[in-house]
Amino acid sequence: MNLNCIIIDDEPDAVDLLELLIRQSTTWTLKAKCYDALEALSFLKTNRVDFIFLDINMPRLTGMELAALLPAHTKIIFTTAYSEYAFESYGFQTIDYLLKPITLKRFLAAVQKIEKYFLKPEQGQTPHTDHGQECFFVKSGKVIRKIILKDILYFEGEKDYVSLVTGDEKLLIYRRLKDIEAQLALPFIRVHNSYIINYEQLNKIEENHIYIGDKRIPVSEKFRDGFMEIINKKKF
Structure with a gap:
């Protein structure tokens, strides 16, 4: 796939490694190597690229500070030695987050994610917007209840059952969370081993938690990328 990118990193060795990986493993065009955030800002004012590789820990202006100055649509792959960021x-248009030292295996995984992101629908990708059926039926105890999908806030998995929570009630379902997940489509997203949420019901995302009503739900590292990829597609 023909994509244009730049590298922004103050460490020459890190830039050299990333350039080597790009040239050996992709058909992308590396438009520039910027060793300073201000240099990158100047370049991006007059040059268009599809995405940027951006280091976080840089002098004068950090990667996070630079990202906040870029147009909101700028696609970013962060490259850093620090996992805590x-x-x-994912408050930005982040496609991936690569931890240094970047291995070939991890870079190839990133290549797949990046190219999938830019794959146009006519090339074979159909955006997943299926909301599934408008309702389904739930057996809770001895009662079979009809539940409207849009009314569901989230599912919470326990050992032997799942709690289905709406704005009005909480029902216990004696099934595994992964079995329920298999029957759901967007707007339902798995965000944790114990939670599936309806993203249309969420109020805000703060740090590594989602807020739905008064409920604070954790987002685990395992599901974070998939969740934020969906959210970023809905973000201005």
Whole structure:
């Protein structure tokens, strides 16, 4: 796939490694190597790229500070030695978050994610917007209840059952969370081993938690990328 990118990193060795990986493993065009955030800002004012590789820990202006100055649509792959910025990075149009030292295996995984992101529908990708059926039926105890999908706030998995929570009630379902997940489509997203949420019901995302009504739900590292990829597609 023909994509244009730049590298922004103050460490020459890190830039050299990333350039080597790009040239050996992709058909992308590396438009520039910027060793300073201000240099990158100047370049991006007059040059268009599809995405940027952006280091976080840089002098004068950090990667996070630079990202906040870029147009909101700028697609970013963060490259850093610090894992603690991962969730904060998804406040931007982040496609991936690569931890240094970047291995070939991890870079190839990122290549797949990046190219999938830019794959146009006519090339074979159909955006997943299926909301499933408008309702389904739930057996809770001896009663079979009809539940409207849009009314569901979230599912919470326990050992032997799942709690289905709406704005009005909480029902116990004697099934596994992964079995319920298999029957759901967007707007339902798995965000944790114990939670599936309806993203249309969420109020806000703060640090590594989602807020739905008064409920504070954790987002685990395992599901974070998939969740934020969906959210970023809905973000202005």
